[in-house]
Amino acid sequence: MSVFPKRLMTVAGLLSAAALGLTACGGDATPADPTPAASSAEATSAETPSEPIDIEYMHRLPDGEGMTTVAEIVGRWNAENPNIQVKATKFDGKAQEMITKLETDINANNGVCLAQLGYAEVPEMFVKGLTMDVTAEAEKYKDNFGGAYGQMSVGGAVVGLPQDSGPLIYMYNETEFKALGIEVPTNAEEFVAAAKTAAAKGKYIADFEADEAQNWLSGQSAGAGAVWYSAVDDAWKVDAASDQSMVVANFWQELLDSKAALTHDRWSDAYTAALVDGTLIGNIAAAWEVGFALDPLDTTAYAGQWRVAQLPQFGDAPMTGPDGGSGVAVMKGCEYPAQAMKFNNWFNTQVEDLASQGLVPAAAEAAATPEKWSTQFGGQDVMAELVTANKNLNADFAYIPGFSAVGPKMTEAAAAAAAGSGKVADVFTAAQDASIAALKDAGLPVSEG
Amino acid sequence: MSTQAEAAPVRRRWSRQARHQMIYGWAFALPFFLLFLLVFAAPIISSIRSSLFKMQSTGGGLFGGGERVEVFAGLENFIVAATNTSFWGGIGRVMLFGVFQIPVMIGIALGLALLLDSFLVRRPGTWRLLYFLPYAIPGLIAAIVWGYLYVPQISPFADAFGTSGGQPFFLAPGIILASMANMTTWTFTGYNMLIFLAALQAIPGDLYEAARIDGASGLQITAKIKIPLVRGAALLAVLLSIIGTIQLFNEPTVMQTLASWMGNDYTPMMMAYNTMMGQMTPSGAGPASAVSILMAMVAGVLAVIYALAQRKAD
Numbered sequence: 001m002s003v004f005p006k007r008l009m010t011v012a013g014l015l016s017a018a019a020l021g022l023t024a025c026g027g028d029a030t031p032a033d034p035t036p037a038a039s040s041a042e043a044t045s046a047e048t049p050s051e052p053i054d055i056e057y058m059h060r061l062p063d064g065e066g067m068t069t070v071a072e073i074v075g076r077w078n079a080e081n082p083n084i085q086v087k088a089t090k091f092d093g094k095a096q097e098m099i100t101k102l103e104t105d106i107n108a109n110n111g112v113c114l115a116q117l118g119y120a121e122v123p124e125m126f127v128k129g130l131t132m133d134v135t136a137e138a139e140k141y142k143d144n145f146g147g148a149y150g151q152m153s154v155g156g157a158v159v160g161l162p163q164d165s166g167p168l169i170y171m172y173n174e175t176e177f178k179a180l181g182i183e184v185p186t187n188a189e190e191f192v193a194a195a196k197t198a199a200a201k202g203k204y205i206a207d208f209e210a211d212e213a214q215n216w217l218s219g220q221s222a223g224a225g226a227v228w229y230s231a232v233d234d235a236w237k238v239d240a241a242s243d244q245s246m247v248v249a250n251f252w253q254e255l256l257d258s259k260a261a262l263t264h265d266r267w268s269d270a271y272t273a274a275l276v277d278g279t280l281i282g283n284i285a286a287a288w289e290v291g292f293a294l295d296p297l298d299t300t301a302y303a304g305q306w307r308v309a310q311l312p313q314f315g316d317a318p319m320t321g322p323d324g325g326s327g328v329a330v331m332k333g334c335e336y337p338a339q340a341m342k343f344n345n346w347f348n349t350q351v352e353d354l355a356s357q358g359l360v361p362a363a364a365e366a367a368a369t370p371e372k373w374s375t376q377f378g379g380q381d382v383m384a385e386l387v388t389a390n391k392n393l394n395a396d397f398a399y400i401p402g403f404s405a406v407g408p409k410m411t412e413a414a415a416a417a418a419a420g421s422g423k424v425a426d427v428f429t430a431a432q433d434a435s436i437a438a439l440k441d442a443g444l445p446v447s448e449g
Numbered sequence: 450m451s452t453q454a455e456a457a458p459v460r461r462r463w464s465r466q467a468r469h470q471m472i473y474g475w476a477f478a479l480p481f482f483l484l485f486l487l488v489f490a491a492p493i494i495s496s497i498r499s500s501l502f503k504m505q506s507t508g509g510g511l512f513g514g515g516e517r518v519e520v521f522a523g524l525e526n527f528i529v530a531a532t533n534t535s536f537w538g539g540i541g542r543v544m545l546f547g548v549f550q551i552p553v554m555i556g557i558a559l560g561l562a563l564l565l566d567s568f569l570v571r572r573p574g575t576w577r578l579l580y581f582l583p584y585a586i587p588g589l590i591a592a593i594v595w596g597y598l599y600v601p602q603i604s605p606f607a608d609a610f611g612t613s614g615g616q617p618f619f620l621a622p623g624i625i626l627a628s629m630a631n632m633t634t635w636t637f638t639g640y641n642m643l644i645f646l647a648a649l650q651a652i653p654g655d656l657y658e659a660a661r662i663d664g665a666s667g668l669q670i671t672a673k674i675k676i677p678l679v680r681g682a683a684l685l686a687v688l689l690s691i692i693g694t695i696q697l698f699n700e701p702t703v704m705q706t707l708a709s710w711m712g713n714d715y716t717p718m719m720m721a722y723n724t725m726m727g728q729m730t731p732s733g734a735g736p737a738s739a740v741s742i743l744m745a746m747v748a749g750v751l752a753v754i755y756a757l758a759q760r761k762a763d
Contacts, residue, residue, distance in 0.1 A: 234511065
């Protein structure tokens with residue numbers, strides 16, 4: 001056999017290997033620069049473009065059984081708007097993972113146009129330069145939305161429209177309360193007294209949820225009138241361990257010390273077990289929990305016995321705080337922000353469909369109580385109660401960029417408080433320290449005083 | 450590739466054949482080198498680069514103007530990670546974990562391998578597969594399954610153990626490392642057993658024959674021939690376990706969902722992940738890369754120490 005064919009084969013092998021390597025690199029390196037400036041300038045002139053355009057929207061709504069799915073809602077829009085075609089993608093995973101995905105995609109010029117962001121995440125995304133300032137577009141739709149509109153604005157720039165809100169409320173089993181001879185507590189003192197009465201009979205009207213500490217306890221602090229983050233002379237002032245926070249801390253400390261509250265994590269099996277066996281007969285919850293919290297009770301004797309009430313008053317006036325809720329933001333690199341916002345407005349005003357997803361819509365138009373809630377809450381007009389809570393939201397409570405690094409420290413401290421090896425007040429001092437550290441790490445000005 | 454160019458002029462008196470062989474040799478090795486660069490060297494270089502930078506807001510104001518730039522940080526990320534007590538706390542935890550878990554697991558694996566290699570067991574193939582089966586179950590799923598066994602409300606036995614320090618027994622601060630060690634041992638014993646079994650089966654049968662002719666018993670053959678001859682395999686198994694232990698992630702991450710007191714920096718790998726995900730301060734790719742590299746260095750040092758100690762003992 002001559003040497004030549006062998007050598008030829010080697011060369012061929014080499015080339016194919018090199019080609020493999022090159023294509024692998026090329027996949028990432030392709031400079032996808034669609035010159036957004038040019039196309040959007042052209043498109044904004046007419047909100048209904050003559051050529052069909054595509055808008056991608058990433059969400060993490062539940063799309064559960066019996067709900068009007070996002071695909072169905074978007075399908076209606078697509079049928080009515082042949083020139084603004086929306087493609088909705090559901091992200092299955094934790095909120096934080098979606099944030100990381102958005103960040104990676106956008107930095108690779110491969111991002112979606114619209115994305116669901118939690119209110120606490122909005123400042124962080126803005127600081128990272130991942131959202132688009134669409135103030136001019138948003139102003140057109142402002143009147144369609146309630147107070148949550150402000151949650152989508154960062155330092156004067158509006159980045160999208162609100163979708164739902166999660167004011168803290170109180171949920172309780174009315175039948176059990178009557179049997180125990182206790183009333184729905186309207187303030188902290190009544191709550192502690194009622195909790196002690198119930199605990200003496202082996203029932204608990206509250207659960208201290210360490211795993212939800214971040215939004216759950218910051219929300220209660222907001223309900224007591226606290227404002228954790230504010231601006232003083234162009235620098236952040238952090239006030240997480242204020243007197244108002246201590247009202248909440250002392251409230252829970254007393255419940256824990258007198259063993260009048262359970263200490264199960266919200267997403268633990270212990271919580272569900274206590275709910276199903278009737279030990280847990282009341283809980284401070286976020287409004288969005290109404291949509292699914294009672295599902296485990298459907299087949300038990302406790303079905304239909306629960307009701308929704310307002311958060312007990314911790315401060316001077318009836319007030320509650322935010323626990324979650326999210327909006328839909330326009331992401332950097334979106335080619336058609338005007339059309340995206342048009343869809344955004346339409347989608348987030350489909351209140352009945354959104355309510356079917358278990359949300360408390362942020363739109364000004366109130367949704368009717370979905371039938372499922374009505375059944376689970378014994379015919380109560382739950383939505384009306386939630387709308388009241390929405391109106392009582394602490395309007396000054398806002399978040400800092402880097403709030404997601406604050407939560408884990410709060411959870412750690414709350415778990416220690418639940419186990420008795422720490423104090424509830426430590427949760428708020430941990431939040432204070434973690435907030436200052438997060439701001440400094442992001443290179444943002446902090447006033448310490 | 451530069452070596453190829455340089456090597457040629459130095460050795461001038463190469464025969465035609467030798468030069469051909471050299472070219473073929475490199476040509477055959479090239480796919481390996483390309484893939485090596487692509488999947489091994491490139492990520493390492495990229496993370497070393499990233500560990501030297503950090504993102505900073507530049508626009509001023511409360512929100513940094515919504516713009517960030519990557520600035521060169523020198524060794525700052527490393528200094529921050531290396532002076533962070535929670536990093537060393539995490540290293541301490543995984544080392545404590547390893548000191549107990551690795552010997553137990555390696556011991557059981559060696560015992561099982563010797564048992565299967567002896568002629569005491571019928572159908573060794575079936576047993577081998579059964580012992581190896583836990584490794585075939587994805588680590589995360591295994592961790593979830595064990596997690597369910599540790600939660601009192603679901604577990605068939607955890608209730609009986611009561612609580613410790615206000616936490617369910619298996620999820621309590623003093624116990625949780627042992628609970629996780631149990632999970633890892635269950636998963637990796639079969640894997641290490643296979644390493645030993647392969648080494649045992651590579652021992653030439655002549656040795657056993659010679660030993661029997663000399664009157665050695667089965668136990669003597671095991672102690673004097675088999676175990677000494679699988680030392681190399683033991684070195685490999687322990688080294689892999691040390692590295693795996695330093696990188697402990699799946700088990701503590703699943704356990705964290707059951708025990709929220711653990712925090713985001715319980716093990717160094719969790720710390721690296723949560724730093725990357727913005728769930729800790731400092732956050733971002735730079736600090737996360739620094740934590741990972743520091744962790745790799747610790748693992749490397751431990752592996753070298755172990756290998757040297759082993760060589761000295763031989």
